[in-house]
Amino acid sequence: MQTHSTFLPPERTLMGPGPSDVNPRILNAIARPTVGHLDPLFIELMDATKQLLQYAFKTENALTMPISAPGSAGMEACFVNLVEPGDKVLVCINGVFGNRMVENVERCGGQAIVIKNDWGKQTDLNAVEDALKKDADIKVLAFVHAETSTGVRNDAKRLCELAKRYDCLSIVDAVTSLGGIELDVDGWGIDAIYSGSQKCLSCVPGISPVSFSDRAVHVIQHRKTKVQSWFLDMNLIVGYWGKGAKRAYHHTAPVNSMYAFYEALLILKEEGLENAWQRHQTGHKELVAGLEGLGLSLAVDAEYRLPQLNVVNIPDGVNDAEVRSRLLNDFNLEIGAGLGEFAGKVWRIGLMGYACKPRNIDHCLTSLQKVLK
Numbered sequence: 266m267q268t269h270s271t272f273l274p275p276e277r278t279l280m281g282p283g284p285s286d287v288n289p290r291i292l293n294a295i296a297r298p299t300v301g302h303l304d305p306l307f308i309e310l311m312d313a314t315k316q317l318l319q320y321a322f323k324t325e326n327a328l329t330m331p332i333s334a335p336g337s338a339g340m341e342a343c344f345v346n347l348v349e350p351g352d353k354v355l356v357c358i359n360g361v362f363g364n365r366m367v368e369n370v371e372r373c374g375g376q377a378i379v380i381k382n383d384w385g386k387q388t389d390l391n392a393v394e395d396a397l398k399k400d401a402d403i404k405v406l407a408f409v410h411a412e413t414s415t416g417v418r419n420d421a422k423r424l425c426e427l428a429k430r431y432d433c434l435s436i437v438d439a440v441t442s443l444g445g446i447e448l449d450v451d452g453w454g455i456d457a458i459y460s461g462s463q464k465c466l467s468c469v470p471g472i473s474p475v476s477f478s479d480r481a482v483h484v485i486q487h488r489k490t491k492v493q494s495w496f497l498d499m500n501l502i503v504g505y506w507g508k509g510a511k512r513a514y515h516h517t518a519p520v521n522s523m524y525a526f527y528e529a530l531l532i533l534k535e536e537g538l539e540n541a542w543q544r545h546q547t548g549h550k551e552l553v554a555g556l557e558g559l560g561l562s563l564a565v566d567a568e569y570r571l572p573q574l575n576v577v578n579i580p581d582g583v584n585d586a587e588v589r590s591r592l593l594n595d596f597n598l599e600i601g602a603g604l605g606e607f608a609g610k611v612w613r614i615g616l617m618g619y620a621c622k623p624r625n626i627d628h629c630l631t632s633l634q635k636v637l638k
Contacts, residue, residue: 280629281601282413284463284470285617291468294528295521302518310527317530322476324450329476330506331526333518336440339459339473341369342497343436346485347457350374354405355396357388360412361604362438384606387569388419397431405434411442414604416576418569425453434481444533445545445573456481465573467618468529471522545572548621555630564611575614585609588636596632
């Protein structure tokens with residue numbers, strides 16, 4: 266019979282596509298005593314978390330909250346609340362996560378109209394506008410801001426401008442962008458947005474921040490059909506994350522994970538949004554210079570690369586899996602494999618949140634150099 270003992274993981278350096286290294290302050294926060302999910306002190310923490318999340322998203326949206334589940338639940342929350350059977354949704358695909366948006370549209374009974382662009386390239390704004398001109402019945406424009414599978418930054422500001430121009434709602438995937446690059450929910454007119462706790466916020470996985478504009482809330486409140494997910498129905502959740510000391514029971518929040526998420530947002534506020542964006546850009550430049558010094562190249566044009574998720578071409582004759590395995594086993598360093606069309610062709614090196622620091626960059630470059638030799 267197999268015997269079991271306490272699980273004691275090694276201390277890895279996480280430089281893949283997520284999760285990222287967790288700040289020790291956050292690990293300390295999650296270990297604090299658990300209180301009830303309706304305890305007055307926890308309600309105060311919820312209010313403070315909401316305010317810090319509004320800061321991070323650059324929004325005054327009243328319906329801004331962390332969902333008690335990972336980023337995929339945030340994605341589903343946006344679609345199940347805003348898409349009804351028969352609704353047309355224009356989805357931009359230039360990587361894995363645009364395809365997941367299509368899955369959500371179809372499971373809501375909606376009709377997905379797809380704009381596809383090559384992996385490693387930005388979404389074509391002209392193609393998006395042509396599609397919106399062609400069909401006035403399109404209700405939602407959905408796209409990924411920072412495509413984790415390709416390392417591409419899509420032009421969220423201009424895509425949202427197109428959505429407004431053609432009277433569409435916008436749904437934005439900001440899982441990898443929140444806290445890492447410029448993001449302005451109110452300034453860009455984003456209607457629904459979701460992210461994750463484990464990327465540039467350097468929190469433990471399992472929390473998905475979302476925000477809905479007043480316009481989106483109006484659509485949710487005037488649906489013809491019930492939201493197909495009970496757990497993710499914003500009409501119900503708002504009673505728990507709403508105003509005032511009295512909250513309606515909806516679910517038992519992951520209390521300790523919320524301690525951690527609050528601490529992550531507090532750390533971001535202390536650093537300052539613009540400073541965090543600049544730190545990621547500075548680290549990116551240092552990493553790229555080092556990679557080029559090793560004879561490696563990046564798969565994405567410099568104009569729209571993500572500083573927090575660097576996609577590196579694997580040289581001919583180099584065994585992808587062997588390199589990643591040696592980095593993990595010999596150097597306790599995790600980098601990511603390619604997905605989809607990039608599988609076996611690229612490595613994905615994350616510089617997200619707490620992991621974006623000179624020590625990690627030096628460790629990554631030195632370890633890569635030794636393995637490639």
